[in-house]
Amino acid sequence: MAVPPLIALEGVGKRFDGVAVLRDVSFDIRSGEVVSLCGANGAGKSTLIKIMTGYYESYQGRVRIDGTEARLHSPSGARAAGIDAVYQEVDTCIAPDLSVAENLILYRLANPHYPLWQNRRRIEAEARAIAQTVDLRVDMARPARLLTLQQKQLLVIARALAQRARVLIFDEPTASLSQPEVERLFATIRDLRNRGLGILYVSHRLSELLAISDRVLVLRNGELVQSFDSVPTARDIATAMLGAPPPDDAPQPYAHSAGPTVLEAIGIEVRGKVHGVSFAAARGEILGITGLVGAGKTELLRALFGADARTAGEIRLHGRLVHIQRPTDAVKNGIYLVPEERRRHGLFLDFPVYKNLSSVFLARFCRLGVIDAASERRGAAQMIERLHISGAVEGPVAHLSGGNQQKVVLGKWLFGDPQVLLLDEVTQGVDVGTRQEIYRLVREMSQRAAVLFASSDIDEVLSLADRLLVMRDGRVVGSFARGEVDRQTILELAANVEREMVV
Amino acid sequence: MTPSQRPAQETHVRATRDWAPALQGLFLRWGILAVLFGLIVYLSMVQPQFLTITNWTNLIRDMSVETLVALAVTVSVVVAGFDVSVGAVAGMAVIVSMMAMVVYHASAAEAVGLSLLSGLVIGAVNAFLIVRLRLPDLLATLGMLFVVDGVQQVFVAGQTITPGMTLPNGSSATGTIQPSFLAIDQGRFLHLPISIWIMFAVAMLLWFFLSSTRVGRLMYAVGSNQEAARLSGVNVGAYKTGAYLLSGFLAALGGVVLAARIGVGEQLAGDPYMLNGVAASMIGFAVLGSGRANVFGTFIGALLMAVMVNGFTMLNVPYYTQQAMLGAVMLAALALSYAVKSRG
Ligand SMILES: Nc1ncnc2c1ncn2[C@@H]1O[C@H](COP(=O)(O)OP(=O)(O)OP(=O)(O)O)[C@@H](O)[C@H]1O
Ligand SMILES: [Mg+2]
Numbered sequence A: 001m002a003v004p005p006l007i008a009l010e011g012v013g014k015r016f017d018g019v020a021v022l023r024d025v026s027f028d029i030r031s032g033e034v035v036s037l038c039g040a041n042g043a044g045k046s047t048l049i050k051i052m053t054g055y056y057e058s059y060q061g062r063v064r065i066d067g068t069e070a071r072l073h074s075p076s077g078a079r080a081a082g083i084d085a086v087y088q089e090v091d092t093c094i095a096p097d098l099s100v101a102e103n104l105i106l107y108r109l110a111n112p113h114y115p116l117w118q119n120r121r122r123i124e125a126e127a128r129a130i131a132q133t134v135d136l137r138v139d140m141a142r143p144a145r146l147l148t149l150q151q152k153q154l155l156v157i158a159r160a161l162a163q164r165a166r167v168l169i170f171d172e173p174t175a176s177l178s179q180p181e182v183e184r185l186f187a188t189i190r191d192l193r194n195r196g197l198g199i200l201y202v203s204h205r206l207s208e209l210l211a212i213s214d215r216v217l218v219l220r221n222g223e224l225v226q227s228f229d230s231v232p233t234a235r236d237i238a239t240a241m242l243g244a245p246p247p248d249d250a251p252q253p254y255a256h257s258a259g260p261t262v263l264e265a266i267g268i269e270v271r272g273k274v275h276g277v278s279f280a281a282a283r284g285e286i287l288g289i290t291g292l293v294g295a296g297k298t299e300l301l302r303a304l305f306g307a308d309a310r311t312a313g314e315i316r317l318h319g320r321l322v323h324i325q326r327p328t329d330a331v332k333n334g335i336y337l338v339p340e341e342r343r344r345h346g347l348f349l350d351f352p353v354y355k356n357l358s359s360v361f362l363a364r365f366c367r368l369g370v371i372d373a374a375s376e377r378r379g380a381a382q383m384i385e386r387l388h389i390s391g392a393v394e395g396p397v398a399h400l401s402g403g404n405q406q407k408v409v410l411g412k413w414l415f416g417d418p419q420v421l422l423l424d425e426v427t428q429g430v431d432v433g434t435r436q437e438i439y440r441l442v443r444e445m446s447q448r449a450a451v452l453f454a455s456s457d458i459d460e461v462l463s464l465a466d467r468l469l470v471m472r473d474g475r476v477v478g479s480f481a482r483g484e485v486d487r488q489t490i491l492e493l494a495a496n497v498e499r500e501m502v503v
Numbered sequence B: 001m002t003p004s005q006r007p008a009q010e011t012h013v014r015a016t017r018d019w020a021p022a023l024q025g026l027f028l029r030w031g032i033l034a035v036l037f038g039l040i041v042y043l044s045m046v047q048p049q050f051l052t053i054t055n056w057t058n059l060i061r062d063m064s065v066e067t068l069v070a071l072a073v074t075v076s077v078v079v080a081g082f083d084v085s086v087g088a089v090a091g092m093a094v095i096v097s098m099m100a101m102v103v104y105h106a107s108a109a110e111a112v113g114l115s116l117l118s119g120l121v122i123g124a125v126n127a128f129l130i131v132r133l134r135l136p137d138l139l140a141t142l143g144m145l146f147v148v149d150g151v152q153q154v155f156v157a158g159q160t161i162t163p164g165m166t167l168p169n170g171s172s173a174t175g176t177i178q179p180s181f182l183a184i185d186q187g188r189f190l191h192l193p194i195s196i197w198i199m200f201a202v203a204m205l206l207w208f209f210l211s212s213t214r215v216g217r218l219m220y221a222v223g224s225n226q227e228a229a230r231l232s233g234v235n236v237g238a239y240k241t242g243a244y245l246l247s248g249f250l251a252a253l254g255g256v257v258l259a260a261r262i263g264v265g266e267q268l269a270g271d272p273y274m275l276n277g278v279a280a281s282m283i284g285f286a287v288l289g290s291g292r293a294n295v296f297g298t299f300i301g302a303l304l305m306a307v308m309v310n311g312f313t314m315l316n317v318p319y320y321t322q323q324a325m326l327g328a329v330m331l332a333a334l335a336l337s338y339a340v341k342s343r344g
Helices: A045-052 A075-080 A100-104 A106-110 A120-132 A149-162 A179-194 A206-212 A234-242 A297-305 A327-332 A342-346 A353-358 A373-386 A402-411 A432-445 A458-464 A487-495 A498-502 B003-018 B020-046 B053-078 B086-102 B108-132 B137-156 B179-186 B194-212 B214-224 B226-231 B236-262 B271-289 B295-314 B319-341
Strands: A007-016 A019-029 A034-039 A060-065 A083-086 A167-171 A198-202 A215-220 A223-228 A261-270 A274-282 A286-291 A312-317 A320-322 A335-338 A420-424 A450-454 A467-472 A475-481
Touching: A007 A045, A019 A045, A019 A060, A019 A198, A019 A223, A034 A045, A034 A179, A034 A206, A034 A234, A045 A083, A045 A167, A045 A198, A075 A083, A083 A149, A100 A106, A100 A120, A100 A149, A106 A149, A120 A149, A149 A179, A179 A198, A179 A206, A179 A487, A206 A234, A215 A234, A223 A234, A234 A432, A261 A297, A261 A450, A274 A297, A274 A312, A274 A450, A274 A475, A286 A297, A286 A458, A286 A487, A297 A327, A297 A335, A297 A420, A297 A450, A327 A335, A342 A402, A342 B226, A353 A373, A353 A402, A373 A402, A402 A432, A420 A432, A432 A450, A432 A458, A458 A487, A467 A487, A475 A487, B020 B271, B020 B295, B020 B319, B053 B086, B053 B194, B053 B214, B053 B236, B053 B271, B053 B295, B086 B108, B086 B137, B086 B236, B086 B271, B108 B137, B108 B179, B108 B236, B179 B194, B179 B236, B194 B214, B194 B236, B194 B295, B214 B226, B214 B236, B226 B236, B271 B295, B271 B319, B295 B319
Parallel strands: A034 A198, A034 A215, A083 A167, A167 A198, A286 A450, A286 A467, A335 A420, A420 A450
Antiparallel strands: A007 A019, A007 A060, A215 A223, A261 A274, A261 A312, A312 A320, A467 A475
C-alpha cells in the first residue's frame, strides 16, 4: 500500500456569518516537499492556515495526518498533530519579555507535566540545543523582543521543530524581508524539506514561489481552482489567481522630468538609527529608498513625519523651513506617512472599514463638526471601489484579509492633498493584480506630490523609482537615477562594507 | 474514528454552523435588554406598585446621579482611560456648592458654577498626570480619589455643612441653602423632577457628541488605537485631556444633583456612586453587542441597576443581597461583552 501523505485536507470549508469564505478545499502534502499556496487578497489563504493550526473551533471537512483523522480544534491540538506555523506577524506568537530560552521552550513550560521548579541554567541548556537545530545564534538570556525579525522567525521554526512538527506553514514570511534575508530563510526551508518535513508556503511574491516550491496550489474566492504539479511560470500563476491574464507588469515607461523640488531633508539624525541623511525630492518623481531590514528606512520616514524625535537636521518644504515635531505638524504641512506596521500603526481594528478610511480627513465629511454620515459612506464606498478592497467590507476592519487591510491603510490618506507622500512597504501583502494598481496610483500621486517609496523589495524599487537611495546602517550609501544601477550593485551596496568607500 | 461515528459529527458541525452562531449572536446583542425587560415584567407581576407612574418617576429620579457619574466614567473609557475619581468629584461638588451658599452667601447659580468648576479643575489635574506625567490612568485617578476625598474632609473638618453650623473661628455660618438650588432635584418641570430633565438632556447631548461629531469619533479612535491615532495626525494628548475635563464636569454635575437631593453638605457623599457608575458603564459595553463604552448602553446599565435596587427594596430583599445580585449582573454583562469581542 502506498504511504499516505503527511497531511491531507478533504473538503475543508469555513463560513463567517453565513458567508462561505472557503469551500471544499482538498489537497495533500507529502514528506519532503514544499507546496506553495497562492491567491489574490481575500482568497482564503490565511483562513485555511488558521484552520490547519487549530485557530477555529469549527470548520467543515476533514484533515488527516498520516492517513488518520486529526482534530484541529485548538492550537494545542494542531501542534499535537504535528502542525505549526510561522505567521507573518511573528510577534503574535512570541512572548516579548521572556528570554529567548524561555520562548524556545514555551510549549514545554506550558505542559502541566513540566517540573514546577525552574532552573535557569537547565532551561538555557535545553533551549540552546533547540536553537542549534536551525543555527540560531543569539544570547539565550536576551528578552525575545530585542531579536531581529529574522531571528524571531528562526526562533519560531526551532520551537516548532522541538515539538516534532512535521508540517510547517509559512504565511507571508518574507513580506518585509530583503533579498539576502530571504535567501537565508530559503536555505532554512530547504534544509527542513530535506529532513522530511512537509512545507506549506504562502507569499505574494511570485518569483519566490517559483524559487522555493515543488508544487503550487491556487485559491480563488475560497476555492482551489488550480494545482500545478510542476513549477509553472509566474504568468500562469497570476492568471489562475485572478481568473484572467494579469495586467502587464513591465516597468512603466515613464520618461519623467522632475518638477520643482518639494522636500529637502538636511542632515537628518535619529539617535542610533539614522545618521546625517540629506536628500531632495521633487514633484513628478518617485524617490525609491531601499536597503536591508534595519537599514533605517522606516526610521528615516518616521523622523520626516515627526513620529520619532529627530536629534538633528532640518526639513524644508518648497524651500521654506518647516517645524515638524509631531505627526500633527506633518499632516498640516501635507506630509503623509503610510506606516509599515499596519495593525499597530495604521488601523483602528475594531472600527468598521468606512470609519478607518475616513479617520484622517474626517473634517472633509463634516459640517460644523458634525459628521455627515451619507457623505462619509459615499466617500468610503468610492475608495473601496478604487482600491478594489474586497471581503467583509461592512464589518470591522480586523475581519478583512491582510492585503485588503493594507489597502485601507493606504486609502485613508488618499482623501488628502499631499505635498509629500512617505510610503513604507506599501505593497506588503498585496496581490499581484492590485500591486500594479497601487503602482499606477503612486505614479499618479507623484504628479501632485513628492513621493518617497521605501521598500525592501529591490525589484519593485528598481521598476518603479525614478531615482533611488540605498541605505545601510542608517546612512545613505548610494544614490542613483533610473537605469543607472542594477540589482546586483544595489545588493552589494546594501550588504557589503567595502563598497562604502566608493560612495 | 469508526465510520459510524462520522455522520454524527457532521451533523454537529453543521448545527454549530447554521443556527448556533446566529442564536449566540442574538443573545449577545439582546441579552442585557432581555434581562431588563424580564425583570420589569417579573416585578410588575409580583408587585402591583412597581409599574406605577409615581414609582417610575422616583426610580428614574433616583438614577439620575448614578447616570451622570456613569457617563463621566464612560467618557474616560472611550479614550481607553479610566476615571475612578468620579465619585470623589461628585462628593467635592456637594461640599463646594453647600459651602459656597452656607458660608459665602453664594447664589444658586454661583454655587452650581463653582461646583462644576471644581470638577473641571480635578479633571485638568487628572489629565496633567496622565497626559504629561504619563501615569497609568487607573493609578492617577485612584490617587486623585484619595486626594479629593482628603480635601473634602479638610474643608468640612468633620462636620456636616448646614445653615447655622459652627465655623472653625467659633462664629456660626449665616448663609442659607437657596431654594432654587434645591429645586434642581426637588422642583418639577412639566410634571417631572428637573433632575430627570437634566439627566436626559445631558445623555442625549453626549450621545450625539460621541456618535455624530468629529471630536467624538476621534475620541473613540484614540481609545481604539492610540498610536494609529497619533500617526493619523490626531493630537492624542488634547483628546485625552478633553475627555478627562468632560469626565470631571459630568461627575460634578452629578454631585450638584446629589447636593440638591440631600440638602446638606455631607462629606464623602459621592463615593458610593463611583462603583455603580463603573458598573453601569461596563454593563453598557454589552448592550446591543457594541463591545465598547457608549452612552445608550451606559444609560441601560444604570437603568438596570436602578430597577434592581427599586424592585428588590420593594420585595424587602436585604441590602447586602442586593449588592451581591448587582455584582452578579455586572459580571454576566462583562462576560457577554467579552464574548462579543472574542467572537470569530
Ligand atoms: N472573522 C471574520 N469574519 C468575517 N469575514 C472574515 C473573517 N475573517 C476573514 N474573513 C473573510 O474571509 C475572506 C478570506 O480572508 P483571508 O484572510 O483568508 O484571505 P487571504 O487569502 O489570506 O488574503 P491576503 O492575501 O489579503 O492575506 C476575506 O474575504 C475576509 O474578509
Ligand atoms: Mg492572509
